[in-house]
Amino acid sequence: MFADILMALQAVATIENFLIMAIGIWAGVVIGAIPGMTGTMAVTLALPFTFYMDFVPGLLLLVALYKGSTYGGSVSAILIRTPGTASAACTALDGYPLARQGKAGKALNMALYSSCIGDFISNLSLIFLAAPLAMLALKVGPPEYAMLMIFALMTVSGVSGNSLLLGVVSACLGLLLATVGQDMYGSFRFAITDDMQAGLSVAPVLIGLFALPELLKLIVFRIAPKNDAMKLGDDKVSAAEFRASLKSIIRGSGIGVVMGAIPGIGPSAAAFFSYGEAERTSKDPSRFGKGELEGIAASESANNGCCGSTMVPLLALGVPGDVITGVMLGAFMIQGLTPGPMLFQNNIHEVYMLFIGMLVSSVLLFFAGKLTMRGFNRISKIPATLLTPAVLTLCIFGIYAISSNPFDVVILLVLGVVGFAMFLLEIPTAPFLIAFILGPMIEENMRRSLAISRGELGIFFSSPICWIFTVLIVFVAVTTIRREVQKTRARKAAIS
Amino acid sequence: MKRLLTGIAVVTGLGAGAVHAQDYPSKAITLVAPYGAGGASDLAARALAESAKQYIGEPITVENRTGAGGMVGARSVADAEADGYTVLLARVGMILNPAVNPQTMVKADEYTYLGALESTPMILSVDGESEIESVEQLVEAIKESNGRMTYAASGATSIDGFTTQALLKDAGLDPLTAATLVPYKGGNALATAVMGGHVDFGAWAAGSQMGPIEAGDLKPLAVFAPERMDQLPDVPTMSELGYETAGQITGWSALFGPEDLSEEVVAKWDEVLDKVAEDSTWLDLAEKRGSISTVGTVDVTEYAKSQFELFNGLAKDFGYLPE
Amino acid sequence: MKLPLFRGALIVGFFALVLFALIPIYVPRPAFIPGFTPPPAWWPRVVSIVGLSLGILSILIALKTRGDAPSDTAPIELTAPIPVLVGRFLLAVAAFAGFVFLMPLIGFLASSILLTGVAIALTGDRDRKLWAVLVSIGLPVALVYFFGEALGTGFPKGALIKQFGL
Numbered sequence: 001m002f003a004d005i006l007m008a009l010q011a012v013a014t015i016e017n018f019l020i021m022a023i024g025i026w027a028g029v030v031i032g033a034i035p036g037m038t039g040t041m042a043v044t045l046a047l048p049f050t051f052y053m054d055f056v057p058g059l060l061l062l063v064a065l066y067k068g069s070t071y072g073g074s075v076s077a078i079l080i081r082t083p084g085t086a087s088a089a090c091t092a093l094d095g096y097p098l099a100r101q102g103k104a105g106k107a108l109n110m111a112l113y114s115s116c117i118g119d120f121i122s123n124l125s126l127i128f129l130a131a132p133l134a135m136l137a138l139k140v141g142p143p144e145y146a147m148l149m150i151f152a153l154m155t156v157s158g159v160s161g162n163s164l165l166l167g168v169v170s171a172c173l174g175l176l177l178a179t180v181g182q183d184m185y186g187s188f189r190f191a192i193t194d195d196m197q198a199g200l201s202v203a204p205v206l207i208g209l210f211a212l213p214e215l216l217k218l219i220v221f222r223i224a225p226k227n228d229a230m231k232l233g234d235d236k237v238s239a240a241e242f243r244a245s246l247k248s249i250i251r252g253s254g255i256g257v258v259m260g261a262i263p264g265i266g267p268s269a270a271a272f273f274s275y276g277e278a279e280r281t282s283k284d285p286s287r288f289g290k291g292e293l294e295g296i297a298a299s300e301s302a303n304n305g306c307c308g309s310t311m312v313p314l315l316a317l318g319v320p321g322d323v324i325t326g327v328m329l330g331a332f333m334i335q336g337l338t339p340g341p342m343l344f345q346n347n348i349h350e351v352y353m354l355f356i357g358m359l360v361s362s363v364l365l366f367f368a369g370k371l372t373m374r375g376f377n378r379i380s381k382i383p384a385t386l387l388t389p390a391v392l393t394l395c396i397f398g399i400y401a402i403s404s405n406p407f408d409v410v411i412l413l414v415l416g417v418v419g420f421a422m423f424l425l426e427i428p429t430a431p432f433l434i435a436f437i438l439g440p441m442i443e444e445n446m447r448r449s450l451a452i453s454r455g456e457l458g459i460f461f462s463s464p465i466c467w468i469f470t471v472l473i474v475f476v477a478v479t480t481i482r483r484e485v486q487k488t489r490a491r492k493a494a495i496s
Numbered sequence: 497m498k499r500l501l502t503g504i505a506v507v508t509g510l511g512a513g514a515v516h517a518q519d520y521p522s523k524a525i526t527l528v529a530p531y532g533a534g535g536a537s538d539l540a541a542r543a544l545a546e547s548a549k550q551y552i553g554e555p556i557t558v559e560n561r562t563g564a565g566g567m568v569g570a571r572s573v574a575d576a577e578a579d580g581y582t583v584l585l586a587r588v589g590m591i592l593n594p595a596v597n598p599q600t601m602v603k604a605d606e607y608t609y610l611g612a613l614e615s616t617p618m619i620l621s622v623d624g625e626s627e628i629e630s631v632e633q634l635v636e637a638i639k640e641s642n643g644r645m646t647y648a649a650s651g652a653t654s655i656d657g658f659t660t661q662a663l664l665k666d667a668g669l670d671p672l673t674a675a676t677l678v679p680y681k682g683g684n685a686l687a688t689a690v691m692g693g694h695v696d697f698g699a700w701a702a703g704s705q706m707g708p709i710e711a712g713d714l715k716p717l718a719v720f721a722p723e724r725m726d727q728l729p730d731v732p733t734m735s736e737l738g739y740e741t742a743g744q745i746t747g748w749s750a751l752f753g754p755e756d757l758s759e760e761v762v763a764k765w766d767e768v769l770d771k772v773a774e775d776s777t778w779l780d781l782a783e784k785r786g787s788i789s790t791v792g793t794v795d796v797t798e799y800a801k802s803q804f805e806l807f808n809g810l811a812k813d814f815g816y817l818p819e
Numbered sequence: 820m821k822l823p824l825f826r827g828a829l830i831v832g833f834f835a836l837v838l839f840a841l842i843p844i845y846v847p848r849p850a851f852i853p854g855f856t857p858p859p860a861w862w863p864r865v866v867s868i869v870g871l872s873l874g875i876l877s878i879l880i881a882l883k884t885r886g887d888a889p890s891d892t893a894p895i896e897l898t899a900p901i902p903v904l905v906g907r908f909l910l911a912v913a914a915f916a917g918f919v920f921l922m923p924l925i926g927f928l929a930s931s932i933l934l935t936g937v938a939i940a941l942t943g944d945r946d947r948k949l950w951a952v953l954v955s956i957g958l959p960v961a962l963v964y965f966f967g968e969a970l971g972t973g974f975p976k977g978a979l980i981k982q983f984g985l
């Protein structure tokens with residue numbers, strides 16, 4: 001085995017491979033940072049190139065693009081509150097306030113460090129834990145899946161708001177909006193216009209809800225968010241700050257690894273879940289959403305923590321778990337290779353090359369991030385009265401470019417107004433968004449479970465994984481409600 | 497039905513486009529792939545783009561426009577200007593959907609049928625550890641289970657739902673209640689559900705099955721294709737086993753354009769597809785995807801019509817549509 | 820009316836509308852779903868009932884505390900008389916609507932130039948007129964070029980423009 005690894009190392013360590021990965025990562029970061037251009041899009045566009053490349057460099061290019069774009073999403077989330085990819089939505093919650101305090105550099109650095117660490121841990125898990133993770137992925141059936149998603153939703157519905165009640169209302173709105181379109185059996189719901197038959201896509205909802213209210217706030221109240229002057233050290237993460245966030249980075253990476261390995265969950269849910277956990281277990285949760293570095297660390301480590309483990313189902317089972325690895329399956333097929341356990345027997349050389357390349361790419365991600373950061377950081381110096389309207393234009397074009405569907409632009413604008421209304425009513429928007437993403441997973445898996453059990457509710461408590469989640473759900477519900485009550489009492493005491 | 501027939505008449509003979517297309521094409525052509533990246537339609541689209549661009553003399557850009565079971569992409573092509581610069585990589589769903597769904601977003605006659613591309617087999621599989629070894633045993637088990645057996649599909653009226661339902665019908669069972677449908681989204685999710693033992697069986701596109709079959713995680717029982725697959729020479733086809741309706745169902749891709757394409761455009765594509773039929777890139781990529789090229793060997797208009805009638809008949813038969 | 824009460828009423832109103840009007844009309848029950856599995860309307864109904872009850876709960880809380888429920892968000896600072904604020908909001912919404920209406924007529928590029936210009940003007944900044952003009956024309960042009968080159972996106976040209984053969 002050692003000789004194998006050495007040989008693979010030799011084969012993979014060529015200038016061309018490094019160049020391909022470096023370009024892939026860098027392009028990924030830039031693409032991820034542009035609202036409307038997603039990692040999926042980048043990987044899809046690169047697929048035809050891999051037809052003409054050797055297998056390993058081709059696949060490494062796709063991996064590099066994916067990793068780069070997952071980090072890149074955080075850049076625009078921090079600087080202009082426009083998550084370049086859905087998985088960076090949580091990063092915006094604390095990153096944007098930090099940027100407004102003149103600490104954009106600090107936020108970007110924290111995002112980069114946690115992304116790279118999450119990414120590296122995820123690669124290691126892919127290499128050493130692929131078999132057990134794949135077992136876990138197969139064990140998670142509809143009932144387990146539903147319980148896991150309910151647990152994740154419960155953890156995050158208290159996120160970034162000061163009222164649990166309004167957080168849950170916001171989540172209900174998101175759950176409801178997610179039901180528009182065709183349901184899992186193929187029958188239409190809320191198809192009020194023809195366009196609505198296809199349902200609402202995540203990108204316009206996400207960007208409308210997060211980025212556009214900033215513009216409306218500026219137009220209506222005309223308080224230009226003043227950027228505080230930058231103080232010395234504001235563009236670096238201090239050792240103490242890093243240590244304080246380390247727990248969240250490690251936990252986030254772990255969450256990313258597990259959620260990434262389970263087919264169909266993906267980095268957005270992982271990032272939200274990790275953020276919710278960081279807030280829930282924090283000594284001072286009230287700082288979250290106002291510029292807490294730990295929030296960025298939790299979110300970014302989790303979304304990049306998915307990047308390696310998302311390949312577990314593809315490599316260990318031969319079945320991709322998400323769109324990105326779906327494209328990779330295409331690359332495999334075009335090369336005449338079938339991913340799956342047999343790959344480890346027949347093509348172990350290529351597998352090792354791939355693994356080594358992935359480890360290297362985490363390091364390259366660090367340099368690509370550092371390199372682009374300086375350029376991007378200048379954005380925060382543009383006056384808000386120009387920048388915020390320009391963001392609107394960028395979003396409109398980006399959203400149209402995703403699917404060439406004018407209806408998506410309409411959704412973007414409408415959700416912008418909805419987001420502004422929610423701001424006026426003091427209803428938090430983060431639970432809305434996460435419910436919109438998780439809602440279909442919860443509903444579909446509950447209905448699947450009930451179809452399998454022929455309506456018996458017992459199926460939700462039928463396996464050890466289900467029991468664990470039941471206990472966790474009860475625990476989180478009790479502690480969250482108890483804390484809410486304590487908070488209200490404390491406030492009342494403060495008033496009287 | 498009348499609309500469809502008139503539509504086909506228009507399509508085949510009297511394409512009366514106002515666009516002057518003597519110099520067609522003079523700019524890049526957009527090929528819409530209506531399903532997600534990396535899937536069968538996407539790979540077929542990219543392979544076609546790669547191999548046809550040299551014959552048509554302009555680049556072909558593939559665009560994934562997904563949603564509503566592929567109908568969003570189909571709608572965008574049907575609505576596009578009939579100038580030949582927007583075409584659709586159509587899948588069986590583009591004919592199946594209008595045939596079974598009165599609320600369909602695009603009717604079957606809202607296209608110009610340009611040519612058949614490939615046939616993509618579907619495979620009936622069970623979990624690799626299952627005791628079931630053959631279709632016969634599966635049907636027996638379904639009968640005994642009294643409706644408790646579950647099968648995975650992308651929806652009730654999706655193509656991979658019709659595969660199983662047609663088999664149930666051929667076996668003399670009620671297609672809707674003899675086994676319970678558990679809907680999943682897309683072939684990969686179906687594979688995971690059957691491999692994980694969450695669902696008992698399913699019959700869906702071969703693309704997402706080859707890895708697990710090779711590893712023994714899925715057990716193929718039969719293929720939905722006109723002939724046996726090269727990679728699975730021991731697995732019989734549905735027609736060989738005597739299942740008549742199921743034998744007619746298979747996956748396929750074709751090239752559609754918006755309604756009323758001009759004769760020049762149609763002629764140009766005829767010429768291009770003739771060359772693609774023998775193009776080594778196209779044939780090579782088709783073999784690697786596990787599909788069989790049907791360019792130039794199948795009359796797409798006839799085939800689309802027969803498929804429409806097949807699915808429309810089945811939908812009435814199964815009770816999705818009133819008789 | 821105090822904010823919490825108004826908000827509660829709005830929440831109740833919205834979920835009631837969904838539950839009693841939209842679901843019965845727009846969520847049909849297909850014949851082919853077996854009786855023992857939940858129908859398509861099940862989940863939206865559960866969610867709206869939860870939302871409705873939470874809305875009612877928030878109204879009760881608002882009534883009980885007479886609208887001065889403790890909150891730790893700073894109240895929104897009213898920087899101008901309310902009619903002015905409402906006016907600005909309506910202008911912004913009109914700009915959005917105008918974009919959606921004009922896009923099929925004059926094309927994506929022209930209408931986004933207009934929208935960008937109007938949005939910059941609405942922010943009330945009069946010190947950077949040259950920049951405002953540069954951004955509102957330059958950015959959309961650059962984006963059309965960029966997305967056209969990178970993704971091959973064809974932005975709608977607009978029916979009116981086409982008529983003049985441009």
